[in-house]
Amino acid sequence: MFDNKVIMMLLEGIRDTLYMTLVSTAIAYVFGLPLGILLKVTSADGLKPNKIIYRALDLISNVVRSIPFLILLILLIPFTRLLVGKSYGSTATIVPLVVCAAPYIARMVESSLNEVDPGVIEAAKSMGATNFQIVTKVMLVEARTSLIIGATITTGNILGYSAMSGTVGGGGLGDIAVRYGYYRWETGIMIITVILLIILFQIIQNLGMKIAGNMDKRK
Amino acid sequence: MSSEIIVKNLYKSFTTKDNQVDALRDINLVVDSGDIYGIIGMSGAGKSTLVRCLNFLEKPTSGEVWVEDKNLADLSEAELRAARRNISMIFQGFNLLMQKTVLDNVCFPLELAGVRKNQASAKARELLETVGLLEKANAYPSQLSGGQQQRVAIARALASDPKILLCDEATSALDPQTTASILSLLKEINEKMNITIVIITHQMSVVQEICNKVAIIENGEIVENGYVADIFSHPKSNAAKELILRGNSDSDHTVSLLNESRKIRIVFSENSSFEPVVANMVLKFNTPVNILRADTRNVGGTAKGDMILGLPEDENLQEDLIAYLKERGLAVEEVTGDV
Numbered sequence: 120m121f122d123n124k125v126i127m128m129l130l131e132g133i134r135d136t137l138y139m140t141l142v143s144t145a146i147a148y149v150f151g152l153p154l155g156i157l158l159k160v161t162s163a164d165g166l167k168p169n170k171i172i173y174r175a176l177d178l179i180s181n182v183v184r185s186i187p188f189l190i191l192l193i194l195l196i197p198f199t200r201l202l203v204g205k206s207y208g209s210t211a212t213i214v215p216l217v218v219c220a221a222p223y224i225a226r227m228v229e230s231s232l233n234e235v236d237p238g239v240i241e242a243a244k245s246m247g248a249t250n251f252q253i254v255t256k257v258m259l260v261e262a263r264t265s266l267i268i269g270a271t272i273t274t275g276n277i278l279g280y281s282a283m284s285g286t287v288g289g290g291g292l293g294d295i296a297v298r299y300g301y302y303r304w305e306t307g308i309m310i311i312t313v314i315l316l317i318i319l320f321q322i323i324q325n326l327g328m329k330i331a332g333n334m335d336k337r338k
Numbered sequence: 339m340s341s342e343i344i345v346k347n348l349y350k351s352f353t354t355k356d357n358q359v360d361a362l363r364d365i366n367l368v369v370d371s372g373d374i375y376g377i378i379g380m381s382g383a384g385k386s387t388l389v390r391c392l393n394f395l396e397k398p399t400s401g402e403v404w405v406e407d408k409n410l411a412d413l414s415e416a417e418l419r420a421a422r423r424n425i426s427m428i429f430q431g432f433n434l435l436m437q438k439t440v441l442d443n444v445c446f447p448l449e450l451a452g453v454r455k456n457q458a459s460a461k462a463r464e465l466l467e468t469v470g471l472l473e474k475a476n477a478y479p480s481q482l483s484g485g486q487q488q489r490v491a492i493a494r495a496l497a498s499d500p501k502i503l504l505c506d507e508a509t510s511a512l513d514p515q516t517t518a519s520i521l522s523l524l525k526e527i528n529e530k531m532n533i534t535i536v537i538i539t540h541q542m543s544v545v546q547e548i549c550n551k552v553a554i555i556e557n558g559e560i561v562e563n564g565y566v567a568d569i570f571s572h573p574k575s576n577a578a579k580e581l582i583l584r585g586n587s588d589s590d591h592t593v594s595l596l597n598e599s600r601k602i603r604i605v606f607s608e609n610s611s612f613e614p615v616v617a618n619m620v621l622k623f624n625t626p627v628n629i630l631r632a633d634t635r636n637v638g639g640t641a642k643g644d645m646i647l648g649l650p651e652d653e654n655l656q657e658d659l660i661a662y663l664k665e666r667g668l669a670v671e672e673v674t675g676d677v
Contacts, residue, residue, distance in 0.1 A: 242433035242491075245393055245426070246447040246498065247419035256449070260437050336478040337436045 125308065128295060133315060135209045136291035139281040140323075143213045144274045147220035154180070154221065155228025156254055162229075164237070166250045180222035188219050188280050192287055207288035212281060220277055227269035231262045264335040271327025275320055282316055292316055341404075342502055342534045343369040343392060348401030350387055361387045363558045365401070369551075371501075374528050374535045376549035376566065378542065378581060384558040385538045389504050392536065393425045394418055406501060423451060426495035430507035432487040434479040440466065440490050441475040447498045458497075465493040469523060485516035492523060496531070503527070505537045509544060521548050542581045546570065546637045554578045570637045571605045571669040582644075583673070600656055601630065601673040604663055606643030615666050616645070619659060625650050627659065646673060 158176050161169040186194070192215045196206045199214040235258050243257045259266070285293025292312045300309025345367040351360045361384045369375045379385045390396035391403055394410045403410045405425060413421060426447075434443050441462050448458035466472045469489040471482075479487055488508060495503055505524065509517040525548045528535050537549060545552050545566060553563035554577050561575040573579045583603075606615070620626060628648035635642050649656045663670050 236431075236433065236436075238429055238431045238433040239435060241395060242427070242429060243446075243450070244395055245422060245504075246450055247422040248450050249419065252450055256446075257435065261435060263437060335437075337480050 129292075129308075129311065129315065132290075132292040132295045132312065133319070136278065136281055136293070136316070136319065139209050139212050139216060139284075139289070139291055140274060140278045140319075143216035143220060143277050143281070144270070146213065147217045147224050147273070147277070148270070150217070150221040151224025152228055154225035155232065156258075158225055158229040159232040159258070160250070160254065166240075166253060176225070180225050183218065183222040184226070188215070188283060189286070191215055191219055192284060192289075207290075209290040212284040212289035212291075215284070216277055216280055219280060220273060223276070224269070224273055227273060228266065231265035231269050232258050234265050235261045264331045264337075267327060267331040267334065271324060271331065274323050274327065278316070278320055278323065292319075340371050341368050342371045342373070342406060343367070343536070344402075344404040345391070346402040346404070348388075348391060348403065349399045350384075350391060350396060351399050361558055362391070362398075365555075365560055367553060367560065367563070369502075369534060369536060371534055372528070372532060373551055374525070374537065374549045376537045376539060376545035376552040377555060378539055378545050378552060379555035379577070381540060383555045385540075385555050386506055388555065389427075389506050389536060389538045392502075392504060393422050393427060423447070423498040424500050425502045425504060426498060426500040427504040427506065428488065428491045428495050428508045430510045432479070432484070432491045432511075434487055434490055434494070436479050439476050439478055440471065440482070443479065443490055444493045444497055446494060451498065461497060462493070465496050466490075468496070468527075469493045483516075484512050485520060488512065488516075488520055489523065492520075492527070496527065496533075501534060503533050503535045505535065505539075507538055507540070510539070510541070517544070518547070524548060546635055554581065567637055567640065567642075570635075570642060571607065573671070579671070579673075600649045601646055602649060602660065602663075603644070603646050603671050603673050605669040606645075607640070607667075613666065615663065615668065616647070619662050622662070623655065623659060625655060625659075 154176060158173065158180075160166045161173040161176070163170075163173075165173075183191075192212075195215045195218060199206050199211050202214055203211045205211055239261060240253055240257060243253050248257070281289065281291055282293030282296070283289075285291060285295070285297045288294065292315055296309045296312040296316075299305040300312070345365050348362055348365040349360070350362040351358050353359075365388060377385050377388060387396055391398050392405070394403070398411075405421065408421060410418065410421065435446065438446070441459065444462035444465055445455075445458040448461060449455075453461075463472060463475065466475055469492055471486060471489050471493070474482060474486065474490075479490065482490065491508075492503075503524075508524075509520050512520060521544065524535055524537075527533050528548075537544060539545060549566050551564065552566045552569055553560045554569070554575060555561070556575070556577040562569060562573070562578050569578055570582060573582055616627070616629070627650065629645060630648050631644075631646040633644045635644055649659060660670055
C-alpha cells in the first residue's frame with residue numbers, strides 16, 4: 120500500500136495543504152485586518168464612530184460567516200473561474216478560503232482591539248497622537264498577543280476548511296482522504312492523511328501560542 | 339503672573355438614551371503660571387470631566403477654554419494635537435504601554451512627534467534619572483510597582499517639555515507613603531521646571547500637601563475656590579467643610595458619637611499657636627470645654643492647628659467663648675450634624 124507513489128502523493132498533499140492554508144491566511148489578513156480595524160474605529164466607542172460604515176461592515180461580515188463553507192465554495196465557482204481561470208486545484212481553492220476567512224478575521228481583529236485598555240488610548244490622545252498613530256503604534260502593538268492568538272486559531276480553521284475543499288477537487292490532504300478513503304475504500308491512506316492533518320494542526324497551534332507567549336510583556 | 343488656563347462659563351452635558359445629564363455647569367476657573375491648582379470633589383462631582391475639558395479630550399457643550407492665550411475651540415485638529423504636547427496628563431491607572439519597555443514608554447511622545455530615535459532616547463534617559471528610575475529603563479511596566487509606574491508616567495508626561503501637567507487622580511491608586519513621594523516629585527517638577535500643575539483628587543490631604551489654590555466642585559459646579567490656606571481656615575461651602583473634616587479619616591465617627599450640644603471648629607495659624615488660647619480661655623471663663631479632636635496639618639507649607647471643641651450648654655457662655663476665640667484671631671465656625 121505504501122509504495123513510493125503513495126508517499127510522493129502524501130508529500131505533495133502536505134505541500135498543497137500548507138500552500139493553500141498559509142497563502143489563504145496571508146491574503147485573508149490583507150483584507151481582514153484593515154476591515155477589523157475599520158470595525159473597531161467606526162464602532163460606537165471607536166476613534167471615529169460611524170454608524171453607517173459600522174453597520175454595513177457588520178452586516179457583510181455576518182452574512183458571509185453564516186454561509187456554510189461548502190455552499191460558499193460552490194457559490195463562488197464562477198467568481199473563482201474569473202480570477203484563477205479554473206475552479207479546481209489548490210490555487211483555485213484559495214479564493215473561497217479567503218472569502219470565507221476574511222470576515223472571520225475582521226471579527227477576531229475587532230475583538231482583539233477591544234481588549235486594549237481605553238485608558239492607554241486616551242493617554243496617547245492626550246499626547247497629541249493622530250488616529251493613525253493610535254491604531255498603528257498603540258492598538259496594534261498593545262493587542263499583538265491577542266492578534267497572534269487570533270491568527271493561530273484562524274490558520275487552524277483554514278487548515279480544516281482546506282481539507283473540506285478536497286471534496287470538490289481542491290487538492291491537498293483533504294482531497295487524498297476523500298479520493299482514497301471515501302471513493303476507493305482505502306481506509307489506511309485515509310487514516311494516514313487524518314494523522315498528518317492532526318500533526319500539521321498541532322505544529323501551527325503550538326508555534327502560534329509560543330510566539331504569542333514570548334511576545335507578551337504583561338507578565 | 340500670567341494666566342496659563344482660563345475657563346469661562348463652561349458647560350458640559352452628556353446625552354444618554356432617555357435623558358440629558360449636566361456633568362458641568364457654569365465653570366469659571368483661572369490657573370496662573372506656576373500654580374499647583376487642586377480640583378477636589380466627591381466621586382461623580384464632574385472633576386474628571388473638567389480636567390478632560392482642559393485638553394479637549396472632552397469637548398465642552400458651551401463655554402471657552404483658553405490655554406496659553408489660545409482658545410482651544412478655535413484650533414483645527416492638527417493645531418489641537420500640537421497644543422496637547424504642551425498639556426501633558428497623568429492618570430489614576432498610569433496608562434503605560436504594557437508591551438513597551440520603560441524607556442520606550444518615555445520615548446513615546448517624542449516618537450509621536452517625529453523626534454529622531456537616539457535623540458529621544460537620550461532625553462528619555464535624562465527624565466528617568468529625574469524620576470529616579472534610570473536603572474529600570476529596560477524593564478517592562480508589569481515588572482514595576484504602582485508608584486514606579488506612576489513615576490514612569492510622569493517622565494513620559496515631561497518628555498514633550500510641557501508647560502502644564504494635568505493629574506487625574508494620580509495618587510488615588512497608591513498607598514499613603516508612595517502618594518507622599520509622588521506628590522513631592524510633582525512639587526519638585528513644579529518648582530524646578532516651572533510647570534503649572536492641575537491636580538484632580540478626592541483627597542483633601544493631597545490638596546493640603548502641595549496645592550496653593552483649590553476649587554471645590556460639587557454636582558458639576560464649583561462651589562468655592564481660592565487659596566488653599568484661606569479655604570482651609572474659612573471654608574464657606576458645606577462641601578468644603580465636609581472635605582476638610584473628612585480629611586481626618588479615623589476620628590470621623592468619634593466626633594459624631596460625642597453628641598455635644600454645640601460644636602465649633604477652630605483653626606490656628608502659625609502666629610496664633612504661640613499663645614495657649616484654649617487653656618487661657620478655660621482659665622478665664624472658669625468652664626471646661628471638650629476637645630473632640632485636635633490636629634496639626636501642613637497646609638501649603640505652613641502649619642495649621644485644627645481643633646474641634648464641644649461647648650458647654652449655657653448659650654450666653656457659648657457666645658462669650660466664641661467671641662473670645664475670634665478676638666484672638668482664630669478662625670471659628672460651627673460644626674453641625676454628624677460630620
